[in-house]
Amino acid sequence: MVKYQDEALDRTFAALSDPTRRALLARLGEQRSLSVSELAAPFPVSLPAIMKHLDVLTDAGLIVREKTGRTVVCRLTARPMEQAMNWLNRYAQFWSDNLDRLAAFVEEETWPPPPSTPLNARQQIDQASRSRAGSARGRKKSSPPGRKPSS
Amino acid sequence: MVKYQDEALDRTFAALSDPTRRALLARLGEQRSLSVSELAAPFPVSLPAIMKHLDVLTDAGLIVREKTGRTVVCRLTARPMEQAMNWLNRYAQFWSDNLDRLAAFVEEETWPPPPSTPLNARQQIDQASRSRAGSARGRKKSSPPGRKPSS
């Protein structure tokens, strides 16, 4: 039943797992619509390589392409991203919960400084993620208000 | 500079792109700690196959394994998930923004019926996506923008 969603998630996460593709999406996020060659220009790989990435993104439903004359412009679509977000959100509090227990010995690592946290979009989302956002980065942080799910 | 993060995202998204691995994570979310064989039991694949999945998850930093005697238990860690969330969040409104412009002709597609909308997490997100959420699943069957490759 939830199978279609499942496959959509597969493709979405798989599509997002490549830095080139994430960069492509990011550019489309800023420019809203770019031709294939404009899109490909900044990357050090061949056009066909970019084409394949665009195929993957199209396949995942993350972008659409429309041809006008001989040029093809790409634009973002959002639904799959949403699904991905939903999946992550669904388990978010479980993770934060576990994180608290693990925090002790996982808190080393090589993290770069808080990277801009650029958008206000964060504000909406933060309502859902604050509970762990705090504990995860600023560890220490006593038990977050997040509810204890199991047991 | 942001390179480490980048690779971490690669691995995180890649790890999440497999349904078996998502299911493993989900179970760990509910049980908090399970042995390798307990973890593997419900799945129709061989133990070594599960082992490989666990390798991938470990590699992505999504779980940790600790050995006690001859059994190995797995637990979740949360940071990579957070990063993934952050990445998605960062672009969330760009997408919804673009989606609004696209809504018109993207509203076909083959999406399954509104599937349970399981968590309240959705409510927060909806603030960002509502505007298109409605129009997006109208499903009207116009011209499928899905690529017409040949000819």
Next chain:
DNA sequence: CTGATACTTAACCATGTGGTTTAGTATAGA
């Protein structure tokens, strides 16, 4: 018509992924 531009297809290659079976190591228990 000619040629450049914009994209697509095809063929190929190296590597990675998800799975198998088979064999191994290590610990718990009789």
Next chain:
DNA sequence: TCTATACTAAACCACATGGTTAAGTATCAG
């Protein structure tokens, strides 16, 4: 000590991925 249990390692396979080069096809500009 012997054996079952719990996990790991190795070798192999089919197929997907990310890249290449080279050869199309289609459209716009002269």
